[in-house]
Amino acid sequence: xxxxxxxxxxxxxxxxxxxxxxxxxxxxxxxxxxxxxxxxxxxxxxxxxxxxxxxxxxxxxxxxxxxxxxxxxxxxxxxxxxxxxxxxxxxxxxxxxxxxxxxxxxxxxxxxxxxxxxxxxxxxxxxxxxxxxxxxxxxxxxxxxxxxxxxxxxxxxxxxx
Numbered sequence: 001x002x003x004x005x006x007x008x009x010x011x012x013x014x015x016x017x018x019x020x021x022x023x024x025x026x027x028x029x030x031x032x033x034x035x036x037x038x039x040x041x042x043x044x045x046x047x048x049x050x051x052x053x054x055x056x057x058x059x060x061x062x063x064x065x066x067x068x069x070x071x072x073x074x075x076x077x078x079x080x081x082x083x084x085x086x087x088x089x090x091x092x093x094x095x096x097x098x099x100x101x102x103x104x105x106x107x108x109x110x111x112x113x114x115x116x117x118x119x120x121x122x123x124x125x126x127x128x129x130x131x132x133x134x135x136x137x138x139x140x141x142x143x144x145x146x147x148x149x150x151x152x153x154x155x156x157x158x159x160x161x
Contacts, residue, residue, distance in 0.1 A: 001146065021134060036088075038131050039065065040071070042058045042135045046135065047076050048099045051143050052147070053148070054142060060154045061154050090115045090119045094113070094132070098129070099136055
């Protein structure tokens with residue numbers, strides 16, 4: 001499979017914009033939200049959006065950071081899985097609702113937000129929201145341009161920064 005377009009090579013304007021999105025993603029590594037939670041969130045959004053490249057990346061980054069195969073395999077069915085904390089469940093629920101925003105006439109339901117707010121500070125909520133925004137931007141760009149997956153190696157994202 002070949003990508004339809006290499007956005008970074010096709011346009012200096014698009015490349016500049018993408019570098020800002022990449023930098024936003026890198027900045028989130030400074031969040032006090034655990035990296036494992038953020039990786040689970042990015043994996044779940046990528047599953048929902050059908051972004052093979054991001055699924056590849058975030059399963060490998062999560063594995064390199066010590067995440068277990070069982071938890072990674074159960075992300076798609078997190079509601080029924082016993083392996084996630086209540087805080088992780090709240091983050092995954094917020095991720096799903098924020099990713100499927102068009103499916104809900106009123107956006108993210110108040111009860112979903114309230115549940116997340118029970119587990120995270122206001123600063124962390126801001127980081128969670130930004131993480132959801134950034135991963136959805138990456139997912140959309142990759143899906144539109146049909147970026148292939150399978151050859152990502154943990155740590156490669158740092159080369160883009």
